[in-house]
Amino acid sequence: MTLTPDESAAIDAAGRMAIAFRDGLGARTVPPALRPDAIAGRFAGALPQGGASAASVIEQLAAEATEGVHGHASPRFFGYVCGGSMPVGVAAETLVSAWGQNSASSWESPAVAAIEEAVCRWCLDLLGLPADSGVGIVTGATIANTQGIMTARHVLLARQGWDVEADGLFGAPEFPVLIGADAHSAPLAGLRYAGLGSKRVVQVGTDDQGRISLAALAESLDRCTTPPLVILQAGQINTGAFDPFAEAIALVHATGGWVHVDGAFGLWLKAAPSLRDRLAGVEDADSWAVDLHKMLSAPFDAGLCIVRDRPALVESMTARGxxxxxxxxxxxxxxxxxxxxxxxxxxxxxxILRHLGRQGVEDLMTRLCTLAEHVAARLAAEPGLDVLNDVVSNQVIVALASDDLTDAALAEVQRRGHVYPSHGEWRGRKVIRMSVTNYGTQIADVDLLADEIILAARGLA
Structure with missing residues (x-):
């Protein structure tokens, strides 16, 4: 099949516009020029009766959409723990779309299977996890957490003589689920998707940084009548803190329980020798979830579900007909x-991994955490600003003297649009939350972030 001139022109136009967009990220404001109500009308019309040329569709699409595109890929975007879609990954995505592979089967798409197997091997090595673990490349940490939870469900019920894949959950024996009180919503969603419910979970007390309390965990485990599923966290969404893995995992395994770790962004610190001690013992868990589109800055959507017991993962997931x-x-x-x-x-x-190499991945993780420490130090030195977390990863939270002032300062920073932190709440206070996650973020970008917050705070004094 040969491309028509119109089809070639469309692909060429998309490439030119993609390059222009990425080249222009440094010059444009970070938030979109138009929010939902303002841009919706551009796409609200009925489907035209007649079609249009492929090239004109792409030209019009870019022209109409760009003002409503957020600068998530900008090195000055500090919200929601979003990576920056590294250009080499974006280029690879172009090949992926052109290849048009349904990549489920190694027989039907052998090159993709071999490539993805390499990604899994490399990531297990970088993260210091068991080399024979099962790995699924999924859309992100929400599904990775869900799959880890479903595999735990499979194993814990099988130990009680119940085949959940064959017999479902109706009439199944119960097992406890324990999770830290400051867990992210993703594993709670995974519990819902797995049919285990989010309200039945036992929330275990945490400390001032959101780390699970060993004393509270031990007390909860003492009340378990069957081996539990315990969900720990590598990177609390506000503070970036890590649960005490070595001690907590040992407590859970002593009961015969399963430990799943939500490591959406924080697990990547294991790839840096100078940082990995902050997650000491995490490799002893039974399953892990980690995003590729956060700290590694892969294009959306990409994450890993990793399970020590590969057969258990396969038995829980496979849908072979x-x-x-x-x-x-x-x-x-x-x-x-x-x-x-x-x-x-x-x-x-x-x-991205081939482009960076092992040293490049280590350097990236180290740099992002160092930049977070830098912006926290600058903000902590400003009267009227309170940095509320110990900076142990890439997360920083800051608050002003009152919630109203914090909200006003954040609104002003986002209105100006030179940088984009996001909102949050921590221990009853509203906060400005900053995630230093983009591969392209440099010292000038975090200095601008500090300058903008300080300027907004002083304007409210």
């Missing part, structure tokens, strides 16, 4: 994910 090739020694992406039809989402991460 009779028409599919039989299970072989080959590594098949669909065996460890919830999807049968899936894009080749691991290719971009492969390109």
């Amino acid at each position: 009779a028409y599919l090739p039989s299970l072989s020694a080959n590594w098949d992406p669909s065996d460890t994910t919830l999807e049968l039809s899936r894009r080749a989402r691991g290719v971009a991460s492969y390109a």
Whole structure:
């Protein structure tokens, strides 16, 4: 099949506009020029009766949408722990779209399977996790957490003689679920998706940084009548703090329980020798969730579900039908994910890892955490600003003297648009939350972030 001139022009136009957009990130304000109500009308019309040329569709799409596109890829975007879609990954995504692979099967898409297997091996090595673990490349930490929880459900019920895949949850024996009181919403969503419920969970007390209390955990474990699922956290969303993994995991394993770790962004610190001690013992858990599109700055959507017991992950996830090739020694992406039809989402991460190399990944993680420490130090030195967390990763939270002042300062910073931190709440106070996550963020960017917050705070004094 040969592309028509119109089809070639459309692909060429998309490439030119993508380059222009990325080149212009440094010159534009970070927030979108138009918010939902203002831009919705551009796309609200009925589907035209007649079609349009491919090239004109792409030209019009870019022209109409760009004002409503947020600068998530900007090195001055500090909200919501978003990575920056590294250009080499974006380029690889172009190949992925052109290849048009349904990458579920190694037999049907052998190159993608081999590429994704390499990503899994490299990431296990970088993160210091067991080399024979099962890994599924999924859309992000929400699904990674869900899959880890579903695998825990499979194992804990099997130990009680129940086949949840065959018999479902109706009439199944129960097992306790314990989670820190300051856990992120993603594993709670995973508990809902797995049919375990989010209200039945036992919330375990935490300290002033959101780390699970060992005393409270031990007390909760003493009340468990069957081995529990315990969810720990590598990187609290506000403070960036890490649970005391070595001690907590030992307590859980003494009961025969399963430990799952939500490490969406924080698990990446294991890739840096100078930082990995902050997560000491995390490698002893049973399953882990981590994003590729956060600290590694892979394009959305990409994450890893990692399970020490690969057969348990496969038994929980595989959806092989009779028409599919039989299970072989080959590594098949669909065996460890919830999807049968899936894009080749691991290719971009492969390109990024090859581009950076081991040293580049280590340097990236170290730099992001160092920049977070720098902006925290600058803000802490300003009268009227309270940095509320011990900076142990890439997260910084700051508050003014009152919630109203904090809200006003954040609104002013976002209105000016030179940088973009986000909102949050911590221990009853509203905060300005900063995530230093973008591969491109440098010292000048975090200095501008500090300058903007300080300027806004002084204007309210």
